Amino acid sequence: MGSKEKWWVDLPWGDRRWLLKLARLDDRDGTVSGEDWAEWVVHHLSALIGVPTAAIRPAMLAERRGIVSESVLHDQLEYLDHGNSVLSARFPDYDQSVQGENPGYTPAAVRDALDNVAAPDEIDWPADFRAFDVWAGYLVMDAWVSGRDRHHENWATVLRGEELRLAPSFDHGNALGFQERDERRQRMLGDEAHLMRWLERGTSRHFVGQPGLVELANEALELASPTARDYWRSRLDSLDIADVQSVVDVPPTTIMSPVTRTFVVKMLETNRRRLLNGY
Ligand SMILES: Nc1ncnc2c1ncn2[C@@H]1O[C@H](COP(=O)(O)OP(=O)(O)OP(=O)(O)O)[C@@H](O)[C@H]1O
Ligand SMILES: [Mg+2]
Structure with a gap:
């Protein structure tokens, strides 16, 4: 499943398997695209707002950069059932094979399909939190990090x-503007309107109407319980920028340049403001 080169491997940490995923090479010039640092950074950012995600470690295979993602399954008694299968169990007409915009893929449909599903057990949630209350948090995280890849096989x-x-969230490499060039990042850092236009072009290709990510997260929050709505907004609201900075500062500068770091922190702050606007 999915589009990157990857293998399940055994590693000396813990009992679970890890999925080794190699970062793609950029078609334009053969440079390594930044989906490896993006996936690592998003994993650590998600912890700051309390979204459970698969643990990520940086990895190399024969000089190729990548990451390993720890299986979200606790043991061999567990199986993953992907979003497309969950949706088609609830809606027999749901088209599981669509790659782009899917006429049946809406937050409301996901809420109905997750009706009898419990929240992930990695975190102590507020009482009565259900799977959809957490899933709405996945969309809040996506909007915060400009993650555009929440298709029905990425949950x-x-x-x-x-x-x-609900399984912890996984597959976050397509985020944080990982594919941009530093020249463009630099220009956006000096031009707020350019940055805004770029962020607003961050839409979902998969949900009906290809909505903007902030709009989509708000739609999911409106469908979640009032407790969940408050919970996710106050998690975002109380974020400490110093904690964000200390995550972004960790990858080596050979992988994440100073301009990239500054840009990522700026985009995260701007998206956070966009999400909290009106709250
Ligand atoms: N941490 C994990 N635990 C369990 N299964 C996982 C994990 N990470 C990925 N998978 C499984 O492997 C599949 C492919 O992985 P992933 O989505 O990360 O790769 P991808 O090639 O980037 O996909 P895409 O084409 O969506 O970008 C997932 O749909 C899921 O079934
Ligand atoms: Mg995927």
């Missing part, structure tokens, strides 16, 4: 016997 439920819960 899943975990089946364990009769139990069903």
Whole structure:
């Protein structure tokens, strides 16, 4: 599944398998695209707002850069059931194979399909939190990090016997403007209107109407419980920029240049303002 080169591997940390994913090479000039640092950074940012995500470590395979993503399955008794299958179990007409915009893919449909599903068990949630309350948080995170890849195979439920819960979020390499060039990042840093236009072009290619990411997150929050709505907005609101900076400062400068870092922090702050606007 998915489009990158990848393999499940055993590593000496813990009992779970890890998915080794190689960063793609940029068609334009053969440079390594930044989806490896993006996936690592998003994993650590997600912890700051309390979104459970698969653990990520940087990796190399024969000089190729990549990451390893720890399986979200606890053990061999568990299975992943992806969003497309969850949706088609609830809506028999749901088209599971669509790659781009899917006429059946809306936050409201996901809410109905997750009706009997519990929240991920990695985190102690407020009482009565259900899977959709957490899933709405995944869309809030996507909007915060300009992650555009929340298609119906990039989230899943975990089946364990009769139990069903939402899986932690995974696959976050397509975020944070990982494909941009530093020249453009530099220009956007000096031109707020240019940065705004660029951020607003961040839409979902998969949900009906290809909505903007902030709009989509707000739609999901409106459908979530009032507790969840308050929970995610106040998590974002109380974020400390120093914590964001200390995540972004970790990757080596050979992988994430100073301009890239500054740009990422600026885009995160701008998206946070866009999300909290009116709250
Ligand atoms: N941490 C994880 N635990 C369990 N399964 C995972 C994990 N990460 C990925 N997978 C599985 O592997 C599939 C492909 O992985 P992933 O989505 O990360 O790769 P991709 O090639 O980037 O996909 P895409 O084409 O969506 O960009 C996922 O749809 C999921 O089934
Ligand atoms: Mg994927």
